[in-house]
Amino acid sequence: MSSATRPFIRPAEPEDVPALVRLRLANAERHVQLAPDLFRLPDADAVRRHFEVTLPHSLISVAEVAGEVVGMVEVVLLTDPPDHQILVPRRAADVHTVVLDGHRGRGVGAALVAAAERMAVAHGVTIIYANIFATNDDAVAFYSAHGFGPRGILLSKPCG
Template sequence: MGVEIVKVGPEAVDDLRELWLELHHHHQRVQPGWRYKDDEASWLARRAEYGGWLDGDGFALLAREGDKTVGYALVEVRTDPDDTWVSADRIAHIHSLLVRPEGRGHGVGTSLLDAVDTELAALGVKDVWIDALAANTDAITLYERRGFRPAVLYLARLTT
């Protein structure tokens, strides 16, 4: 698969809607049994977050094959150290990483993470967080191969 990675910033936030909704639907398939927000409410909340995360040194990377986007990553760069662990003053948080089904198993996720690492190295950022749903074992396996290890386990009791 010939994938090109393209960096975009806040000007492209509305272009991420379809990708976010695909990730939102993926979450529902991977971890059923929860009540998920409808697409529009989910996008409005995520769009607002993306706007803030893309401010400053934050960035999004699109994985493109020809004219089709087969994946993306969205990264926030924070300028405050972690409150628990010893870390640098600048920390990256990969808030979203999606590879569409047709791109899975072809190295697209690895290419995106390689490009994230390259961008962060250019910014001098070494410490990185990434989230995964507890049931998303494929993503967790990929992240662990990249040197990530479990740090926090969130448990939820949602009543609404």
């Protein structure tokens, strides 16, 4: 991979908000195609406001290729289990990775996940979760290829 096509990973900055919105909406469109009964396309203004408010305290990095933001990764720190629960306390985080369609399969996602792991470790995280609905075979394959594996079973049931 030449240096022109190698992703440059850096912390997201306020000027990246339009690119973050574009990435979030592209990710939503892809998920709506996978499972329209589970996912929706959020309002672009709501997404913009979210990033404007949370970006200063978020663990978000972006991937640039040839000066264009083509991907992002967000590490969401989770709270420790309360003292009354039986789980062994471990600092944990969720990871969310998005890469634009034309840049998948070129090492962008791998670079973003590596950056997420470094961010997580720097914040004392010992386990990262990639929450994926089983219908997203591409995401399961991607995260599996980067060392993620099953951990328990999450069951759900609609109420009402």
